[in-house]
Amino acid sequence: MPFFRFPQSPLSHPGLRRTLVLAVAALAGCASAPAPDLHSDVPAQWHNAAPAAAGAAAPAEWWKAFADPQLDDLVRQALAGNLTIAEAHARLQASRKLHGVADAAYLPNLNFRTRDAVAADASSSYFQAGFDATWELGLFGRGEATERLARANVEAAAATLQGARVSVAAEVVRAWRELRSAQARQRLLKGAVALQERQVELISLRERTRLASRVEVERTQAALEQARASLADPGLAIRQSALKLAVLLGRHEPDPAWTREPDDATNPAVLAAITSTPADMLRTRPDIQMAQARVLDAAGALGIARADLYPRLGIGGSLTVASNFANNFNRRNTPTHTQTIFSLGPLIDIPLFDWGQRQAAAHARGDELDAALLAYRQAVLEGLSEAESALVELDQYRQRREAEERALQALGRAADHAGRLTASKLSSEFDNADLAARRIQAQLALSATTLAQDLAFISLHKAVGGAPAWRGEEQSSSRN
Numbered sequence: 001m002p003f004f005r006f007p008q009s010p011l012s013h014p015g016l017r018r019t020l021v022l023a024v025a026a027l028a029g030c031a032s033a034p035a036p037d038l039h040s041d042v043p044a045q046w047h048n049a050a051p052a053a054a055g056a057a058a059p060a061e062w063w064k065a066f067a068d069p070q071l072d073d074l075v076r077q078a079l080a081g082n083l084t085i086a087e088a089h090a091r092l093q094a095s096r097k098l099h100g101v102a103d104a105a106y107l108p109n110l111n112f113r114t115r116d117a118v119a120a121d122a123s124s125s126y127f128q129a130g131f132d133a134t135w136e137l138g139l140f141g142r143g144e145a146t147e148r149l150a151r152a153n154v155e156a157a158a159a160t161l162q163g164a165r166v167s168v169a170a171e172v173v174r175a176w177r178e179l180r181s182a183q184a185r186q187r188l189l190k191g192a193v194a195l196q197e198r199q200v201e202l203i204s205l206r207e208r209t210r211l212a213s214r215v216e217v218e219r220t221q222a223a224l225e226q227a228r229a230s231l232a233d234p235g236l237a238i239r240q241s242a243l244k245l246a247v248l249l250g251r252h253e254p255d256p257a258w259t260r261e262p263d264d265a266t267n268p269a270v271l272a273a274i275t276s277t278p279a280d281m282l283r284t285r286p287d288i289q290m291a292q293a294r295v296l297d298a299a300g301a302l303g304i305a306r307a308d309l310y311p312r313l314g315i316g317g318s319l320t321v322a323s324n325f326a327n328n329f330n331r332r333n334t335p336t337h338t339q340t341i342f343s344l345g346p347l348i349d350i351p352l353f354d355w356g357q358r359q360a361a362a363h364a365r366g367d368e369l370d371a372a373l374l375a376y377r378q379a380v381l382e383g384l385s386e387a388e389s390a391l392v393e394l395d396q397y398r399q400r401r402e403a404e405e406r407a408l409q410a411l412g413r414a415a416d417h418a419g420r421l422t423a424s425k426l427s428s429e430f431d432n433a434d435l436a437a438r439r440i441q442a443q444l445a446l447s448a449t450t451l452a453q454d455l456a457f458i459s460l461h462k463a464v465g466g467a468p469a470w471r472g473e474e475q476s477s478s479r480n
Contacts, residue, residue, distance in 0.1 A: 102150035106138030130320035145303025152297035163286030179241035284465035
């Protein structure tokens with residue numbers, strides 16, 4: 001007949017159990033590491049920001065300040081279909097799942113096992129089967145530190161995803177504005193070619209009437225060929241921008257509609273001012289979010305190192321059934337005996353001879369936490385500096401653009417006056433050709449400054465982390 005053996009647990013003594021609980025609680029309170037303070041002093045407002053314009057776009061949809069529906073649609077498609085964003089989202093989902101089971105190591109654990117054992121004198125063998133139960137209590141801050149490590153991985157993955165979204169949105173807007181600016185330059189250069197062709201006709205006519213030399217004809221012809229050669233630059237920029245957009249949207253080739261000439265041939269600059277504050281930047285800038293995640297990770301590692309200075313405590317138990325195989329096949333021996341043994345008691349793992357190593361590890365983790373905090377402060381300072389620099393650049397390009405617009409207006413008035421003189425037979429078309437060329441050059445300079453101002457506006461909102469937070473319906477729509 002089987003028999004049961006129940007050894008008495010050491011925890012059954014009331015006084016010993018009460019003393020152990022009090023000691024564990026006191027040591028656990030001393031070992032747990034406090035959460036690091038990430039408070040950073042930032043100015044309430046930007047120093048170089050222009051007054052906010054009426055109807056300015058929200059920081060999360062800053063590209064709508066360009067008032068371009070086609071651009072809005074491109075950004076929406078890129079945020080839903082970009083492969084880098086999809087990869088970052090998959091990694092975030094993985095880290096969230098692991099965070100959900102981060103405390104599994106400190107929950108009761110039950111295992112079933114079987115094994116065979118042979119007696120030392122080889123006279124008999126036993127088959128054993130049973131259950132092992134363990135429950136590590138996660139004291140001395142170990143459980144909290146483990147949760148911090150898992151949460152740090154989630155926050156780092158979230159920062160990576162948001163960084164991808166910010167970068168993709170900014171690059172789509174940049175590529176689109178560069179494409180539109182290249183189309184504007186192409187139109188102006190075509191006008192310059194037409195003007196130069198007319199110059200060749202006029203100078204050739206003057207040569208036939210002995211009013212110009214062959215040298216002037218060749219010089220004008222060379223200028224025409226140079227004007228034609230300059231058309232290659234905007235054409236190349238248009239194709240490169242279209243290819244870049246295709247990659248950002250997760251496509252194999254560009255959409256032909258992107259390179260079609262727009263109905264509105266103007267290329268206005270965005271004038272909306274930034275509406276966010278430095279404090280908003282701390283919550284949205286991806287590299288600051290990543291620095292926060294690294295601080296949390298360092299705090300979790302410090303908590304584990306401190307917990308390693310103390311015993312690992314838990315509760316364990318087992319239920320084992322053993323059967324003598326030798327007796328099962330040897331009928332001449334005594335009858336088969338099957339034993340069932342149950343045990344329950346504390347699990348204690350105490351570090352003894354490696355105390356110095358563990359203490360050094362804890363000190364090193366503390367230094368790493370200090371380094372992570374300093375890196376966080378540096379990320380905040382760099383973010384503020386980058387945003388302020390973009391604000392200064394944006395304001396300088398605004399002033400330059402306004403001056404170039406005034407110069408272009410003056411050239412326009414001069415062209416109108418020259419046209420009236422030509423109509424009155426007081427001057428010729430040839431005499432006014434230089435003025436027309438200067439006007440085209442002024443338009444090209446204004447177009448370049450407009451693009452530079454747009455790129456400064458893009459850099460500004462990239463610097464402050466401008467992009468909408470991830471939403472589940474975007475990813476699901478990209479898979480359809």
